[in-house]
Amino acid sequence: MLIIGIAGGTGCGKTTVVNQIINELPEDEVGVISQDSYYNDTSHLSYEERTRINFDHPRAIDFDLLATHLQELRKGNTIEQPVYSFVKHNRTKDTIHTHPRKVMIVEGILILTHPDIRDMFDIKIFVHADTDERLIRRIRRDINERGRDIDEVLNRYQTTLKPMHDQFIEPTKEFADIIIPNNKYNTVAVDIVRTIIHNRLV
Ligand SMILES: Nc1ncnc2c1ncn2[C@@H]1O[C@H](COP(=O)(O)OP(=O)(O)O)[C@@H](O)[C@H]1O
Numbered sequence: 001m002l003i004i005g006i007a008g009g010t011g012c013g014k015t016t017v018v019n020q021i022i023n024e025l026p027e028d029e030v031g032v033i034s035q036d037s038y039y040n041d042t043s044h045l046s047y048e049e050r051t052r053i054n055f056d057h058p059r060a061i062d063f064d065l066l067a068t069h070l071q072e073l074r075k076g077n078t079i080e081q082p083v084y085s086f087v088k089h090n091r092t093k094d095t096i097h098t099h100p101r102k103v104m105i106v107e108g109i110l111i112l113t114h115p116d117i118r119d120m121f122d123i124k125i126f127v128h129a130d131t132d133e134r135l136i137r138r139i140r141r142d143i144n145e146r147g148r149d150i151d152e153v154l155n156r157y158q159t160t161l162k163p164m165h166d167q168f169i170e171p172t173k174e175f176a177d178i179i180i181p182n183n184k185y186n187t188v189a190v191d192i193v194r195t196i197i198h199n200r201l202v
């Protein structure tokens with residue numbers, strides 16, 4: 001199994017890059033795990049309390065469960081990947097049966113911050129987009145897809161998102177084997193990663 005970690009700040013285009021990479025690859029040979037699925041279960045908190053969580057700090061992530069799931073996949077076992085709701089700020093009751101594949105892609109803002117998780121990746125990728133570009137994308141996406149308004153996004157940006165990005169996420173760029181510039185759609189970089197995966201699959 002080849003495990004690829006794809007990190008980068010919010011809105012840099014991780015999910016988009018992952019979809020471009022797996023597009024045209026055999027469906028039964030590539031699997032995806034999102035760090036967002038591993039936000040801590042916060043069912044014991046009220047909705048109001050959950051809105052105040054710092055979702056950009058490493059402690060918001062259940063890295064133990066993520067590590068266990070990656071180990072299980074390596075052993076050839078199917079895992080139950082939690083499903084996260086950005087509207088409820090919590091895990092849902094659903095899970096996705098995630099089968100082990102020859103190539104597993106793990107994507108998320110904080111996945112390179114955790115030494116044990118980092119060591120599980122055969123290839124580490126950091127997707128870069130400029131801060132202003134990421135903020136513009138985040139505003140559009142969170143309003144259109146995640147049930148937020150402009151005040152929520154900008155307030156979160158100033159209070160947690162930007163400081164956590166500078167403290168935890170940007171420094172992990174140094175761990176990356178490949179840095180993908182993604183201010184514009186980068187088909188060349190996506191083709192290179194796809195070629196690496198393809199070579200591994202034959
Ligand atoms: N290279 C790009 N140029 C313009 N918009 C992009 C680009 N990559 C992604 N987007 C858009 O930006 C938003 C955030 O992208 P997404 O892939 O969800 O980022 P991430 O997973 O890193 O948070 C989405 O609406 C997506 O369509």
Ligand SMILES: Nc1ccn([C@@H]2O[C@H](COP(=O)(O)O)[C@@H](O)[C@H]2O)c(=O)n1
Pocket residue numbers: 009010011014015036039055056085086088089090108109156161
């Ligand atoms: N309930 C939540 C949980 C997380 N976020 C934000 O999501 C961002 C990470 O996801 P990306 O797809 O953008 O990489 C992160 O910056 C959190 O602030 C949220 O808004 N609400």
